[in-house]
Each structure stands twice: as structure tokens, then as C-alpha cells.
Amino acid sequence: MSTPSPALRIDARRNRERLLAAAAQLFEEKGAAFSVDEAAARAGVGTGTFYRNFPTKTALLSALVAQQLDELATQPVESDGDAAEAVLRFVRDAITGSRRKHDLVVALEAAGYTSADDISEASTRFRQRIGDLLARAQETGAVRGDLGLEDLLALVSAASASASRDGVSAQQVAAVITDGLRATPT
Template sequence: MAERALRADARRNRERVLAAARRAFAERGYAVPLDEIAAAAGVGPGTVYRHFPTKEALFEAVSVANVEDLAAEARARAGSDDPVAALSGFLDRVADQALAKRDLPDAFAGAGAEAMAAAVADLHSAFGALLERAKEAGGVRRDISVSDLIALLKGLLHAVGDDPDPNLRHRLLAVVRDGLRPSEG
């Protein structure tokens, strides 16, 4: 059964709820009450529940949108004239995003419903294209896969998640970049 198109005002309200939820989840995590998200969006709680019957559904919608945004960015960066620099910039972007939005490492694992699994598969494909371009340019070891790189990122993000040292992420990303380089000779 096809979903019915939303009226313009309902579509605007849904987008406002999603924008408020993105900010709230990024700042305070999953624990933020739905009533606060509704107030931040300028709508009543009933409007939130009409679009998202549970807090989990809203959280998943926000997470799917975040992963879709990253996939779109990876695809855009794959067309760069300098794919090695593009990959490096994307790694920085993923680390920044994951520190601001704590759900990203779990999303990389494909956690959640069908929509999340599809978004993660799209991200893997886009990230893979970016990685392959960097390999072809000679800036990344040939034996590295997207799964390898995502596992490294998940470990790095877990390690720096609660660490008070703001430079730890940069140092660990430098180690990951060094490990990605082809060996000389």
C-alpha cells in the first residue's frame, strides 16, 4: 500500500520536528523527552506522535537522515580530483559527526529497521567508491576494505567518545591515516 502524500503544512511540521530532534539528540542524546522536542519544533506533542508513533521511530528517522547525508557526501567526494585528500576529509567529517551524534557508530553496524539497513548499505557503497578512488590514486593500501575502515573508525570513535582530551581524536585519526598508506618498496 502506497503512503499518502502529506499536506504542505504537515510536511513542514514533520521537517521542523526532525530538525529539532536532530539538535536535541545531538546535544543531549536519546534521553531528551519528546515534549521538549515538540516545544523546540513549535508544535504540540500530538503532532510529533502523528508523524512518529514512538521515540524510537523518531530517533531512527534522525539516524537514517544522518547516514544518508554521509553517503551523499562520500559520493560527492568520490568525484574529487584528489581522491586521497577527499578520503582524508571524509574521515574527518565522519569523526566530527560521530562525536556530535553518538548514534553513528551503531548505525554503521546497520542497527535498526529496514530503512536504517538500506541507508547503511548505501553508505558502504558510497564509501567504497571513495576508497577505491583513493586506492587507484596510490594513496591507500590495496588490501583495505570498506569493512576494515569502518571497523577502525568504530573503534576510534568508541575510544574517544568519553575521553576529555580534545586532541585524542586527531592523534588517533593520524595513526589510522598512517596505517592506510601503502608501504614503501
């Protein structure tokens, strides 16, 4: 039996990324009411390729959650390395983007999904990254020193849940929370 060529692995990775991008678009348009066939067609791959990457649609949705956690944890830091601004940007992004993330989690729960290694690993990476940023921001004195990672995540979670409901301004909620996180509120 021969070993797959590196080109095949790159192609397989590209197909997986295309499936995830297609599923994210479809989820944005239809919620969870899209089919495996639609996701494969949107990605420009066959249904067999879908199933080689994801055994079920629920597994695809799980991979989307893991991808979003990774994106949320890696987006905040820019080249300037300002940890405090990165923490505040994380809070704003998490709260203002909460509606779609909330809907995705609800869709997974409705499918009877409880946990998976990919979400667990992404969650661990996410918590480590945000915890490191928070510690660096506190060391500079720009973010309150009396706030732990669990406190920050609880604030973001509660605000995200509120902002995902109609009638609540996610931007306003995020502004109030980020102001309160500063060592010296503005």
C-alpha cells in the same frame, strides 16, 4: 476520497525535517532526556504532527541515526571529485564526530531498539557510497590497495569508540589513521 495536494506533501516533509532538526538540537543539549512535547514545541508543530511522523520517540531517534549515516556518506565529496581526499575526510569526520553519534546509538540501545528498515536502508546507502569512494581512491594510487571496505569501517568503528571516551584526542587518532591509509604515508 481526494488525493493530498503536492503542497501538503511538501509541508509534511518540512515538518518532518523540522522535527529531526529539533530532536538533533535537543539531543545535543540533553541527550535522550527530552520529551516528545519538547521536540514538537522546538519544531513549531503540535504533538499530533509529531506522532504522524514518528510513532514513538525511539522511532525519531532511529530516524536521526539514519539521517546521520546519510550525511556522513554524502558529505565527503566536493566538486573537485578527489576520491582519496573524500575517504580521508570521511574518516576524520566519522572519528571526530563520534561522541554524539555514539551517545545516540547508546540511547537507542537503552530504549531496547535493535533495528529498523530506515537504518538498514541508510546503512546500505552509506556502505555503497563509501565503498565506491574507496575503490576510486585506490584506483588512483592515493590510498592503500590492500584495504577493503570492511577493514576501513572496522578501523573507523574502533577509533570512534576510543575517541568517544574522555581523554582520547579524536583529532590525533584521526590523523594517525588517515596517515596510515595513504599509499605513501606522510
